[in-house]
Amino acid sequence: MIKANDPILKSWVEVPSNSDFPIQNLPFGIFKTQYLSPGAGVAIGNQILDLVYLNSKGFFKSLNLPDGIFNQGTLNSFIALGKEKTRAVRERISELLQHDNSELRDNKIAREMALISMEEAEMLMPVKVGDYTDFYSSEQHAYNVGCLFRDPENALLPNWKHIPVGYHGRASSIVVSGSNIHRPKGQLKPADAEIPVFGSSKLMDFELEMAFVIGKSTELGESITTEEAEDHIFGVCIFNDWSARDIQGWEYVPLGPFLGKNFGSSISPWIVTLDAIKPFKIAGTSQVPKVLPYLEFDGDRNYDIDLEVYIRPEGGESTKVSHSNFKYMYWNMCQQLAHHTVNGCNINVGDMMASGTISGPKPHEYGSMLELSWKGTKAIKMDDGSERKFLQDGDEVIMNGYGVKNGIRIGFGEVTGKILPSK
């Protein structure tokens, strides 16, 4: 049992009942305010605990942290301290926030300096992403795409149940929640045309994904086993892999998606530790055919975490368009990481690895407009009476995620992003 996860814990900080951030969560992020330059913080209720301030006042003295470890524009150096240290920091923060701990609670000045209203803060990219990999690990999604673009009889390609298929994405264009995305321009080839035309994508889509952040580096030539994998994962966030289906469709054979994806990906700003989501571990689906030995694993490695997608038209109210779950992964994170490194590929702290679109078996659990509108053949009804097949300019996409157990809700906050017209 991780002490900081104990459902009995209560904080002296007020935490609204539906909050994503009770004392059992304590995710890490980077924020700034009108007065404070970028630094590390932890979410608690509707507030941010300023770790830069707490460290400067000696609240982490017993942990012997390096000087200025929180006073940086990213969490990379903090994460690189290793899981033993970052776990101790989370445990110490839990201790400081517990309702019967007076250290911070009864120090009026320190308390007021250390707690910052989320409304007054701007969240920034939590990590500097070195390399970004996107997997394709939800069976329903791979099946749906196979049906839509190939043949329902052979929807899954021959390698899909042997390999956690993945590909490299663009790290530079990963942005934090709240960033707007211009509708990309590019080459489109209408089905009835001989040659491509140039224009704005007409088939703008989101992809509902989770991503994990690497917490421990390896050297070139080293591999990570499924057993070791969790030690290399710091935490997770929600990931919206924006996609321009028409650009993607024309470009992706034979070397994979490129400009159809790399104009932007959006993440939720709080990195929820693997420790914090431990209560939601469940078994995945059984894997048949049997996987190769390096992909075998013990224990429950999937997570029961609900995932929701809303679309808010310009000036309107949001409509829920998808309700999926992280548990619908055929390949789990440990298998993904073991596969990624089995050839000796090195990984670095801050690298991000996304799940691929997470679709459940029911139509309302599909994780992209491509699937929800079945390639534009079905309209998705919005609460304002309008319809969508793909995203329109002005549409804001809002994703969130949460697990609930023993009355405790561990959430991820939101990742939002709005489609602006092409530049």
Added chain:
Amino acid sequence: MIKANDPILKSWVEVPSNSDFPIQNLPFGIFKTQYLSPGAGVAIGNQILDLVYLNSKGFFKSLNLPDGIFNQGTLNSFIALGKEKTRAVRERISELLQHDNSELRDNKIAREMALISMEEAEMLMPVKVGDYTDFYSSEQHAYNVGCLFRDPENALLPNWKHIPVGYHGRASSIVVSGSNIHRPKGQLKPADAEIPVFGSSKLMDFELEMAFVIGKSTELGESITTEEAEDHIFGVCIFNDWSARDIQGWEYVPLGPFLGKNFGSSISPWIVTLDAIKPFKIAGTSQVPKVLPYLEFDGDRNYDIDLEVYIRPEGGESTKVSHSNFKYMYWNMCQQLAHHTVNGCNINVGDMMASGTISGPKPHEYGSMLELSWKGTKAIKMDDGSERKFLQDGDEVIMNGYGVKNGIRIGFGEVTGKILPSK
């Protein structure tokens, strides 16, 4: 005319007649020695000009460079100064090295401190690569691969002459010349097997490529025109995109190459500026069908640069196995960069973009073992009497490149790497 390129220039530093590094080249790199920590240097003959030392002694005073600009582990900050500044530095170095310039020549102590024998130095990665993209821009290579894996009648896919096809690669595993590469392990599916097996790659290959280094960043949402592209390119190096053909073959449909490539890529350590290779500009092949307007360009944008590949078996002598040329690119670097950013994808200083395998029309001009051995159906004879279809453990692959004009040879040095047995 760029002054530093003038073929009439001679240096007071001795430059052997076949050197890659006459005074007209002056490429930038990062080196260290037993006594010096990593810093920037410039190649001249068989020596390295120590820019850290020269700057500390005021030789660049007139240029107002930021403190410590050369005293870093990568060239990124230097490159980020912009082309006007980096060009002025190259011109100043040229001036200092000219035979009739006494400033450094006649300052015995400074001269001895500033010039370091290449034999005493270790070259390091010249840049921190943020994102790495690999294109697929040689027509002969794309045609060969199409013949080998598909059908000679339809060797080029429908998008190939419309799009400079590219995909994202792994930045973390790009290593500098001299790094050894362990033969990767992974999933292989023998043609006659139903399911894959796990093992060491049997089809190890090199790919002869050039890569360019981004010299000027853009913001997300911005695009670069073909006319602006050269201003965003700092320089070029030779790039060996190691490939495990059996791993690649089983994994790459539908999302592209992944573990078949990301176990390592090797680069030559000197970044040769775009200015230095300007004399080798030539016209590319005519592009039919006509490209979309954003891919149109003016002037000569290809480069006549010879490229050679040698294989040196363990303990033996090297055999030349390929002699290609950078001119055999269908899509030039300006088109590649315009395409990469047409959707608003942002680029950063230090990003690396490789050409894809460069194969010429004649069989000895093919840039990979896959093509040279025609998928293992032809043996390549080595000078020691042995044969190769793919690379063996202990084989060292050596690539070099050079242009010659007006009696001046502008070279890239070598990129070498040896295949070690699987770990």
